[in-house]
Amino acid sequence: MFFGIGCLSALKVAGASLGLWEICIIWGLGISLAVYLTAGISGGHLNPAVTIALWLFACFPKQKVLPYIIAQFAGAFGGALLAYVLYSSLFTEFETAHHMVRGSVESLQLASIFSTYPAAALNVWQAALVEVVITSILMGMIMALTDDGNGIPKGPLAPLLIGILVAVIGASTGPLTGFAMNPARDFGPKLFTWLAGWGNMAMSGGREIPYFIVPIVAPVIGACAGAAIYRYFIGKNLPCNRCEL
Secondary structure (H helix, E strand, C coil), X not given: CHHHHHHXXXXXXXXXXXXHHHHHHHHHHHHHHHHHHHHHHHCCCXXXXXXXXXXXHCCCCHHHHHHHHHHHHHHHHHHHHHHHHHHHHHHHHHHHHCCCCCCCHHHXXXXXXXXXXXXXXXXXXXXXXXXXXXXHHHHHHHHHHCCHHHCCCCCCHHHHHHHHHHXXXXXXXXXXXCCCCCHHHHHHHXXXXXXXXXXXXXXXXXCCCCHHHHHHHXXXXXXXXXXXXXXXXXXXXXXXXXXXX
């Protein structure tokens, strides 16, 4: 969260020159680093949707689900807060220069530094479909990259490959919804922006149906779909599993 929000802050309020691919790479490598940091303690769980899907389809311990999810939301909130503290003077300067009032529709361009909002051309249902699809791809690949029977080098390469995967998904679909794929990554910072002055606009995104619901629900559906597809159509047909049967 810290690196991703930091690079978007640099782009929007500090005038940094960053393209879509550069932003996606920073997000992806930030995720890789976070997984490397926490893998020994929690297995690198950063995403409630992934945690829920692993519980339902990969024997993740039920008693760990809620504590992990609470920690994931708290971590995302903390990352947003830290990035804002470092850039706060530039946010104020930008808002003053552009006569921008927090909580207005115009202020969404700054709120979007912290959390995701869909392209104006997409309605809420289209955005939800995008999030379901890309999160199912993410989850399916996570299952593949961490499956001992898949013949893919696991260990130290998996976090890096997952980060690259996030970057590729972001580069190909980011302009549609901001590639949330993670309820904590989206709602934690949205809660921060709500408290920091953006108010209800941060939660609704200016939509009739409050947009904050979409990046919470759609990634969970997508992750469960991706995990189920991998388990029942790929995992059970791997040579090692066929031998066990």
